[in-house]
Amino acid sequence: MKELSVDKLKKYIDPNLFNFETTETIKPLEGLIGQERAKESMEFGLKIKQKGYNIFITGLTGTGKSSFALNSVNKIAPLEKVPDDWVYVFNFDKPSQPIAINLKPGDGRQFQNDMRDFVEQLQREVPKAFNSKSYDLQKNEIVKKFQDRKNELIQELNELAKNFGFVLKETKTGIVSIPVIDGKQISNEEYEQLEDEKRKEIETKAVNFEEKALQIWKDIQNIDKETRDAIHELDNNVGLFAVGHLIDDLREKYGNYNSVMKYLDSVQKDILENLDNFRSDDEEDNQFPFIIKRNKKDFLKKYSVNLFVDNSHTNGAPVVVEYNPNYNNVLGSIEYESDFGVAITDFTKIKAGALHKANGGYIILQAKDILTYPYVWDALKRTLKTDKIAIENVTSSYGLLSISSLKPEPIELNVKVILIGTPYLYYILYNYDDDFKKLFKVKVDFNDVMELNDENISKMASFIKKHCIEDKLRPFHNTGVAKVIEYSTRVSEDQNKLTTQFNDIVEILYESNIWAEIDESEVVMAKHVEKAIKEKIKRVNMIEEKYIDYFKDGTFLIDVDGEKVGVVNGLSVINLGDYRFGKPSRITVTTYPGEEGVVNIERETKMSGHIHDKGVMIITGFIGNRYALDFPLTLSARICFEQLYEGVEGDSASSTELYGLLSSLADVPIKQGIAVTGSVNQFGVIQPVGGVTHKIEGFYKLCKVKGLTGDQGVIIPEQNSNNLVLDDEVIDACKKRKFHIYTAKTIDEGMEILTGEKMSVINERVKSKLKSFYDILTRDKESANKERNV
The missing domain is CATH 3.30.230.10 (Ribosomal Protein S5; domain 2)
Structure with a gap:
């Protein structure tokens, strides 16, 4: 039993301990104070690359977890390999399943530009080839060659019809044979008025004529088919001549990518099968030019490239901090547009999420936000378990809304996920979510206090200097620094500890600076820090004062x-x-x-x-x-x-x-x-x-x-x-x-x-x-x- 002396009632920091008068003459802090355990755990978590070693940073609010995570990752990310670009292209075999292709950093954007240039050249070169005199001459020769043969067969058919007493006449429904009696073509009415015996004779001749004419008709049809085939072959050759060298240029440039080569083969095949879409339509003075133009634009879109993830300007491994981690922002999305009231989409509307952008690097997320937004947590776990990230329309995948959509090819995922949350969230997940302990094997535990020693006192002074620079505050006098450190012990509720809830300390720095400004002081003194603390309490202690009033009355x-x-x-x-x-x-x-x-x-x-x-x-x-x-x-x-x-x-x-x-x-x-x-x-x-x-x-x-x-x-x-x-x-x-x-x-x-x-x-x-x-x-x-x- 003892009464405590005055010097035991708080921790006193002597300003004379500092070898400076104001923080203006000291260096700003680099790194974090008092979290050695957390630093070691973080270094381990970032080094180990095996599956499941994602990181959960836990600690009280205001201890600097988020800035620590970002700074730690930013130190090592520039030293790592830049991941590939990813693009989505049209799947000519299965249009609803766009193809994902990965290319070296920068090649994705180049490939997108090259395909854009290719389509522009295509629209010039193909019409030019088909509008040339050479094409017209070759086509006319083919048509004339087959037309001469066809004319001979038609003449032979006419002679045969004449021998059987018929004349051939072309109608809207085809070619018909009309009986001839005494050199005169008879009408249907005249035919009906003939005697039965005469009609039977004509019918018999008609049957015999058709039997004889059938082979000639087949020969004529074969000539028509040969004509079409010859023209089609000519068109293919002309089209290939116009397109081939453009495709070959791309093949030569992207020959190291098997997936691109396969895609270019499909592009060439599709173009040759749809050459009519590239020909000029001068003869079509259509009354709906807007619709024709839009249809052509939609047709050409399938030759474009959706640059899904662009790492052309990435320095090392990507680092992504997602502050609004809803489903689409994290997992990607497929956008839609309305066409006369109908929701439509295509592969160019596939948008990357934060996980795609962080692929090959690091992503930092707030655990509370991930758990708050619907479906995000389950989807995140699924991608980490499968090492693949698939883009799905969340409303369709969970049966919320039935709508026709795309099913893009999943992308291989290699990312280090860093979650930041409270100890409460960590233990809830660890004890009640079996997947969590398998996927987040590295715990980085932030202490809410640190030892009060000379080293940490010096670092606190440098911490104050850092914020004076970053937040453009007045320099702190050593008496002001001493008061801030004393306040830190009060927040920690321990004379031998300093708080690591630096957000509380930073607020006092801001507010002390304002009181120094009001006082027209060039530096922040002890009295300004004391004023800031008192005024901070005054703004929030009304209920306490009411309790005192109840006691008083x-x-x-x-x-x-x-x-x-x-x-x-x-x-x-x-x-x-x-x-x-x-x-x-x-x-x-x-x-x-x-x-x-x-x-x-x-x-x-x-x-x-x-x-x-x-x-x-x-x-x-x-x-x-x-x-x-x-x-x-x-x-x-x-x-x-x-x-x-x-x-x-x-x-x-x-x-x-x-x-x-x-x-x-x-x-x-x-x-x-x-x-x-x-x-x-x-x-x-x-x-x-x-x-x-x-x-x-x-x-x-x-x-x-x-x-x-x-x-x-x-x-x-x-x-x-x-x-x-x-x-x-x-x-x-x-x-x-x-x-x-x-x-x-x-x-x-x-x-x-x-x-x-x-x-x-x-x-x-x-x-x-x-x-x-x-x-x-x-x-x-x-x-x-x-x-x-x-």
Whole structure:
């Protein structure tokens, strides 16, 4: 048991320790402070390339995980190989399944440009070839050659018809044979008026004529087919002459790519099969030129190249940070456009996602975002398990919307995924997602504190200098630097630690700079840092002030002077998210003969958590172990947190409750000017708790409102002395002996401070009271038994 001296109430940083007056004369920080374990884990995770060794960086918000991840990757990525470009091209055999082709970095863009130039040349060269005099002469020769033969057969057919008494006439439905009688062609009406015998004679001749003419007709049809075939062959030769040298140029340039060579063969074949689409249509004065132009554009699109991933300007392995990781942004997408109300698409509308762009390199994602966006987590795991990334329309793949779509060829995936998240997310995934532990085998764990030593103090000064440069802040005076470091120990809640939640520190730097600007100071001094801290608290502590007002006007009934039996002031911490403060609570205890034991009223009203319930049960163990070894423990006690409406959890008040219980049993009053925090075990040893700084400051503010008497203070566990980082006002009150901070190792030490009595006296009185309870219950039971016997 001891009262702490003023120099033990916070960590003081002497500005004279620094070998500079302002940060203007020191070097800025390079790298990260105080995360050696994380650095080693990250280096290992980046070096190992086997499957499943993706990285999960975990730690509290504001510790610099994201910037650390990016900086770590950016150091090694430029030293690694630049991955291939990827393009998608039209699949002439299966149009709904575009083909993926990988090319060396830069060749993808070149191939896209070359195919664009190829199509432009194609539209010039093909019409030019078919509009040439040479083509017309060759075509006319073919037509004339076959037409002469055809004319001879037609003449032969006409002679045959004449011999059978018919003349051939061409109609809209074809060539028909018309009977001739006496040198005159007869009509259908005249034919019907002929005698039956004459008609039969004509019909017989007609049958015989058709039999004889059939072979001639076949010969004529064969000549027509030979004509078409000859013209088609001529067209192919002319087309090949126009296209062949263009294709050959591409084959020579991309001969090392088998997939490109195969694609160019398909291109040439398709062009030769669709030469009519390239001929000029001067003779077609169509009334819908826009439709014709669009149809031609759609036809030519299949010869274009979709440059899917372009690494022509990538330096080393790609590094991608996706800040909006929805399904399309991560996994890629297929876009659509509306054509007269119908959704249509093609291979040129396939868009790369972050995974495609990071292929062959690294991708950094926020775990919370990945889990928040629908379908992304499952899709990411699937790609990492298969080492392939397929582009699917998410609405179709999950059956949300039936729509005709493409099925592009999947791309081989080789990427290191770096997820960043909280420890809570990490353990949830590790314990409840079997795939997670197989795919993310490297954990990079960020500590929220680091040692307070000369090296880290120096690095903190360099950290401040770095932000002065990056964020264009005023230089910090060494007194200002000292105050920032002291603030860092307050955030860490440990005199021997500095926080690594650098976002909190950076905010203080920004705000201190503003107060220096308002003060028209060229450098940031200690007073500006102090002002920034106070104003930061002032912006968020309205609820705390309301609590103090309730105490001041008597709404909250808490005494901070005098003495009372069975009443003790406990301390808790209210966490609002952006602000934490200590809230004193009055704990009352009543005791009387009975066998109910120690009853926690909060538990009975379902306002108590499991840990608090455990603490109350420990109190029963302490009482029984110390005072009821000679006789059974016969006690009924009620413990209550007065004016508590939001519930209670934790065991930090268990020692406080025990003090109240002992006070009630011993009938010894407790000093109301001393508040208590700390948990206790069954042997009466005080155990450390959290939030001691906020708890002390909270009680001090209540005492200050009523007036400091010089006898007020707080008892904390001895192990918590290093956690004290009190503000200067409380320390000043302690220096003036108006407020006191005590530490206690055991319940005995604490009771002596609270009551001013020796623990031996209190023990005797408690044991005597419990023995009297036992005697009363024993006497009552005996009386009850006698009455029943009578």
